[in-house]
Amino acid sequence: MALFHPVREKEVTRAIIDSFLRQFEEYIESDVIIVGGGPSGLIAGRELGKAGVKVLIIERNNYLGGGFWVGGYFMNKITLRAPAQEVLDELGVPYSRASEGLYVADAPHACSKLIGAACDAGAKFFSLTLLEDLVMREDKRVAGVVVNWSPIAYLPKEVSALDPIALEAKVVIDATGHDASVAKKLVQRGMLKIAGEGALWIDKSEDAVVEHTGEVYPGLIVAGMAVASVYGLPRMGPTFGGMLLSGKRAAEVAIEILHRFDL
Numbered sequence: 267m268a269l270f271h272p273v274r275e276k277e278v279t280r281a282i283i284d285s286f287l288r289q290f291e292e293y294i295e296s297d298v299i300i301v302g303g304g305p306s307g308l309i310a311g312r313e314l315g316k317a318g319v320k321v322l323i324i325e326r327n328n329y330l331g332g333g334f335w336v337g338g339y340f341m342n343k344i345t346l347r348a349p350a351q352e353v354l355d356e357l358g359v360p361y362s363r364a365s366e367g368l369y370v371a372d373a374p375h376a377c378s379k380l381i382g383a384a385c386d387a388g389a390k391f392f393s394l395t396l397l398e399d400l401v402m403r404e405d406k407r408v409a410g411v412v413v414n415w416s417p418i419a420y421l422p423k424e425v426s427a428l429d430p431i432a433l434e435a436k437v438v439i440d441a442t443g444h445d446a447s448v449a450k451k452l453v454q455r456g457m458l459k460i461a462g463e464g465a466l467w468i469d470k471s472e473d474a475v476v477e478h479t480g481e482v483y484p485g486l487i488v489a490g491m492a493v494a495s496v497y498g499l500p501r502m503g504p505t506f507g508g509m510l511l512s513g514k515r516a517a518e519v520a521i522e523i524l525h526r527f528d529l
C-alpha cells in the first residue's frame with residue numbers, strides 16, 4: 267500500500283497553472299509594488315500587508331532575501347545596532363549581544379523568518395521578474411512597473427527581443443539595494459538626479475538612510491541602500507538595522523500617500 271495519495275501528472279501541472287494565473291491576474295493591479303526582495307523590501311512588504319494594503323514584491327532572482335542571507339565577507343552572521351534588535355524580537359529571531367548596543371544573529375535564521383513574516387502578513391511575490399521600466403501618467407506620477415522574465419537579460423538578442431508587460435500600482439517602492447534600479451529609470455530620462463552611494467561610515471549611514479527614506483518622485487518611494495545611492499549617503503556594510511527601519515519607514519510613507527490621495 268502506497269504512502270501517498272494517487273495523483274495524475276496533469277493534475278499537478280493544472281494545480282500550479284491555475285493557482286499561478288489566478289494570483290497573477292489579481293496582482294496586475296496592486297496598492298503598492300515593491301521592487302526588490304532584500305531586507306528593506308521584505309520588511310516594507312510585511313508592514314504593508316499587516317496594515318491590509320494589497321502589496322506585491324517583485325524580485326529578479328529565484329530566491330528572496332537579497333543581501334540578508336550573508337553578513338560580511340562570506341560569513342552568514344548579521345549585526346544590528348540598538349534599537350534595531352527590537353525587530354528581531356518582533357520576528358522571533360534569536361540573537362546575542364556582541365558589545366554595548368551591538369547584536370549579532372544568524373543570517374539564515376533572520377532572513378527566513380523575515381520572508382515568512384512577509385508571507386504571513388499577506389505580501390505576494392513574483393520572482394525571476396526583472397524591472398525594465400516604469401509606467402508614468404500625464405500628471406508625471408509613477409503609476410506602475412514594466413517587467414520581464416529576468417533570464418531575458420542573459421539570452422541572445424534573437425531570443426530576448428520579447429516585449430515586457432506592465433503591472434499597475436498606486437505607489438512603487440524602490441528597494442533594489444545599491445543599484446537603485448527604479449530611481450535610475452527616472453535618471454535616464456532627466457527626471458531625477460542621484461548622487462551615488464558614499465564610502466563606508468557605519469555611525470553616520472544608518473540614521474541618514476532612515477531619515478532620507480521617503481517619496482523621491484511622485485508615486486516613488488526609496489528604501490534601504492537605494493536611499494544611500496540616491497542621496498549620496500555613506501554605506502554601512504554588514505549591519506542591517508538601517509535596512510529594517512528604512513523598510514518600516516517606507517511602508518509608513520506609502521500608507522500616508524495612499525491616505526492623502528484617497529488612493
Ligand code: 48F
Binds near residue numbers: 503
Ligand atoms: O541588495 P538588497 O539586500 O537591498 P536592501 O534591502 O539591503 C541592502 C543590504 O542587503 C546590504 C547593505 C546594508 O546592510 O549594504 O547590501 O537595500 O536587495 C535588493 C534586491 O533587489 C533585487 C536584487 O536581486 C535584490 O534581491 N533587484 C535589484 N534590481 C532589480 C531587482 C531589478 N531591476 N528588478 C527586480 N529586482
